Amino acid sequence: MNLGNSTLEPAMSLLTMDARAQWANVAERAVQQYGTPCYITRLQPIQKALEELELGQSGDVRSWLSFKTHPLPQLVAWWTQAGRGVEVVSEAEFATVRRLGCPVDQLLVNGVAKHSWLGHYPVSQLRVHFDSPREVDALLPLALDCEWRVGVRVHAPDEQDARDERFGGQFGMTAGEAVASLRRLREAGANVQSIHFHLGQGPQAPDAYVRAVEHVARVCDAAAFRPRFVDCGGGLPAPSFAGRALAGLRTAIRVTQARFRPELEQVWLENGRFLTDQSSILAVRVIDAKDRPESRYLICDGGRTNHALAADKGPHPILMIPERSGAPRLTTVCGPTCMTDDTLGRVQLPEDVGPGDVLLWMNAGAYHLPWETRFSQGLCAVAWCDEAEDLSLARAREQPDQWVQPWNL
16 A cells, blocks of 8 residues: 655555555455445544544533534444434435434434425424524424424634635524524523534634634523533544644533533534544546656546545545555546546556556545535445444445436436
C-alpha cells in the first residue's frame, strides 16, 4: 500500500500500518464478493470515534446519529439497538428511519421548513425542534394534540456560510424570535424540553461552542425557560483534524452542565462527519491507463461524478491492491464518466499501477453515500462490515437495464 504525493503525506501519516492492513483485508474480501465500484463501511472506526467524542463524559451526554450524513440502514439498526437516537432533517429521512423501526423516543426531527411535511405525521410523543416562527404557527396545534416534546433552534453567533463568512446562513431563529417562540409554546401548553444550536460546517474558532452556549443561555433567561436538554448540534471535522474544535466542545459541555443545573438532564450532540468520515472507503478498479506528458491517467470504474462529489475537500489517502513498488509518477485518478472534473485526485502513484488493480479511496464516509449520483452509470454496491469485521451486502449494484426503471415509460 503506497502513498501518493506530498499533498497526501499528512493524511497518509495518520493511517497506521495496522489500519492500512485492516482496510486492505476488508476491501479485498468485499471486492471479491461484490465487485467494484463499491462503498465499504466498517463499524469499528465509528465505535472508535464515538468513544473519543464521549471520552471523559458521563451518561449526561447523548450522541444522536446524523442520518443525512451517512444514511446506511445497517448503521441505524446497530445505533438504535445500542439505545442511541437518530436525528433526521427531511421527510424522506423521517419516513425511512420510521420504516427501519426506530422508536419514537430515539427519533429527533430537526431541519428547515418542516411545516411543509411534518403535519402529515400525527406521531405521538415525537421530539421536534422548531426552526422558525412559521413552523411554530403551522405545527403548534398538532404538537399539542400529539403531545410532542419540542424545542427551538437558535442561530448561533459563530454560525456562518461555509463558503462566504459574510453570511450567517438560513438556519435557526434570531434571539428575539427564539424568545417569542419559547414563550408562545409554553403559554399554549406545549411540552417544551430543549433548545438547540449548530455551528455549521465552516472552520470554527476554539471558543465558538462556548459563545454559542452563552448565547443560548441568554435566550433562555429572557424567556424564563430552563431546558431539560441542550442540543449542541454537530460541525466537528473528522477526528484527525478535530483537535481544537473537540477541546472547545468539551469545554462547552462543562459550561452547559454548570449553567443549566439542576434542571438539565442531558447534553445532546449530532456530529455526523466526526463519527463517519473515516468509517468508509470507495473501492474502484482501474480499467484503462493513458500516458501523457503532463500526467499519467488511470481511468477507473468509479469516480467523483458518481461517488465522491466532496473529493475536493481535503486530501484522501489512496491505497492499492495489490501493492506496487514502481517509480512514482504524477497520476490523475479518473472516473468512467464523460465529465472533465470526474477525478478522485492527482497524486504520485507507482508507475506500474495499471488495469485490473484496485484503488481504495479513503475517508469516503461523511456525505459521499447520500450525494451519490446515477449519472450514466447507476448506483454502486454498498458493503457493511460489522463489529466482528464480518461482511454483508447492504445494497447490490444497480444493473444497466435497471437504470431506466424510475422513469414513467
